[in-house]
Amino acid sequence: MSLTNTRTDTAPACLQLDGSPLSIEQVLAVAQRRCRVALSLEPAFRERISAGNRFLEQLLAEEGVIYGVTTGYGDSCTRAVPAEVLGELPQHLYTFHGCGLGRVLSAEASRAVVMVRLVSLCQGYSGVSWELLERLVWLLEQDVLPVIPEEGSVGASGDLTPLSYLAAVLCGEREVWVAGERRATAEVFAERGLTAYQLKPKEGLALMNGTAVMTALALQAFARTEYLARLSTRLTALSVYALDGNPYHFDETLFRAKPHPGQAQVAARLREDLHAPATPRNSPRLQDRYSTRCAPHVIGVVADALPFWRQLLETELNSANDNPLIDVEGGKVMHGGHFYGGHVAFVMDSLKQAVANLADLLDRQLAQLVDTRFSHGLPANLSGASAARAPLNHGYKAVQIGASAWTAEALKLTMPASVFSRSTECHNQDKVSMGTIAARDALRVLTLVEQVAAAVLHAVCQGVEQRSQLAGAAPLPVQLAAFVADCREQVAPLCEDRALESDLRHLCGLILQRHWSLYDAR
Structure with a gap:
């Protein structure tokens, strides 16, 4: 991680993300739009992210069974999902969790949520693609923010329900904040020439199965x-x-x-x-x-x-x-409970x-x-x-x-x-x-x-x-x-x-x- 000023002297500094530790103040600077964000261009960082995604795809091809990729979620992990509909599974994950209620998070809080999730995925253990990280950076840079209801999380398996709103927005669904206005995501993407993202294996889980909302708040x-x-x-x-x-x-x-x-x-x-x-x-x-x-x-x-x-x-x-x-490096998938807050x-x-x-x-x-x-x-x-x-x-x-x-x-x-x-x-x-x-x-x-x-x-x-x-x-x-x-x-x-x-x-x-x-x- 490093701070560089990539624009004029009056432009916000830019925080280069490479998986290095960030401070509370750095995240809040992004949340308050006092600092921009970019992914580090260091080849080692990009390779670390890509290697996890390749390993996941290799495992899928060789063994054919990965929790949350070829199985149902949570209690439904013993239920195999037919190969012909595997691509729909991440969409179902964020869809059935779309039941949040209560007030919605402020734009600053929503920005902090996106940033905190991005920081976690940059650690390189989540098996996500480089493209997903780029999409999260795009949301922050364009200030297109998911509308996230406050209520509905029990704090393990992470913030599933509120984070489903982030996953859905990446896929062109639900609503976003743009310039203080609440609008349909599909409309905003169309205006800006952006196609909806197609979640890859495990990316629905990687986005939703974590502590980003509670940590941001x-x-x-x-x-x-x-x-x-x-x-x-x-x-x-x-x-x-x-x-x-x-x-x-x-x-x-x-x-x-x-x-x-x-x-x-x-x-x-x-x-x-x-x-x-x-x-x-x-x-x-x-x-x-x-x-x-x-x-x-x-x-x-x-x-x-x-x-x-x-x-x-x-x-x-x-x-x-x-x-x-x-x-x-160890060639294994590790099942645990790090989503517990x-x-x-x-x-x-x-x-x-x-x-x-x-x-x-x-x-x-x-x-x-x-x-x-x-x-x-x-x-x-x-x-x-x-x-x-x-x-x-x-x-x-x-x-x-x-x-x-x-x-x-x-x-x-x-x-x-x-x-x-x-x-x-x-x-x-x-x-x-x-x-x-x-x-x-x-x-x-x-x-x-x-x-x-x-x-x-x-x-x-x-x-x-x-x-x-x-x-x-x-x-x-x-x-x-x-x-x-x-x-x-x-x-x-x-x-x-x-x-x-x-x-x-x-x-x-x-x-x-x-x-x-x-x-x-x-």
């Missing part, structure tokens, strides 16, 4: 989580200042006594944001409430888990995860619990900010109205209720999906991962947490400004002042009550786009 969830951990740290620093809190809770020596690396990193970022001086012999204000004092311990769980989650997800991404796999399910189940705790943390900080019993001199509900207008205005009262509702929903969704295995397909698939459901749950939790973060961001900027105007207030540290100034370019202060929905939606969009550069990526 998990990569998106990982990136959003990493950003939310940093944003939660910045919001905590702002809350500490607005609440006139104790900055010495984040003392470097204190965190050497409990040396979780991510937790210490969060504390260091808070010290940097707050410009906390050396801790005195005994703080004048002893102990703040847990939602600020223990913030490094809550956010630190995410920070410490991120490297482990990355390892599991990038291993899954760069794996061959269909069945059976082809060992050309247990690692992805575990990451998503643990991630959504850790992220929901960020919502709970931020919600508790907001509860302090709006309550005069705990806010140390801030106006009730952070209202910005004048004294004469104060009886009419309620500031962030409803926003805090909303944040509490979003937090409750996020916490409710932390039930692990992976423990709800269901025996399916005549008990052939009798233990399944539920990885795709776990990933979908995680993305929903992330959306709710981002909403809580948007609410706290709006409110804490107001609280910081109100604190800085009080007599005896410490100067607002430069880094926090610059951040608040940028936020004020996005949303205005709340003086008279106004409906804040549009402000909050705008902030949610900025969070999703990672608008603010927060700390560094270390």
